Amino acid sequence: VQLQASGGGLVQAGGSLRLSCAASGRTFSSYRMGWFRQAPGKEREFVADITWSGGITYYADSVKGRFTISRDNAKNTVYLQMNSLKPEDTAVYYCAASSKSRAVLVGGNADYWGQGTLVTVSS
Secondary structure: OOOOEEEEEEEEOOOOOEEEEEOOOOOOHOEEEEEEEEOOOOOEEEEEEEOOOOOOOEOOOOOOEEEEEEEEEEOEEEEEEOOOOOHOEEEEEHHHHHHHOOHHHHHOOOOOOOOEEEEEOOO
């Protein structure tokens, strides 16, 4: 599986962005998908993940209520809708795919990673 993230950019605080992660391969729908981010000088952190069916989602406390993860298995794409953005959301955002448990994915041990897309939120 190859992952291609896109949709990052510069936005003012309070604004919105939607990230997309397009996957190649016929087995996309069997993977749990997640989004992570890494701010300058900080470690990569978990943002959100979604089950293969899209029926269950999880979020980091820092983004709960503002971000929404979704997926379209027909399009082999996972999305991250980001609303009410804050300067502290500034980071490179990565999508990830895992065939293993949620704990493995959240721990950062995904099977596949996208190349990252930069989100910059100005105050």
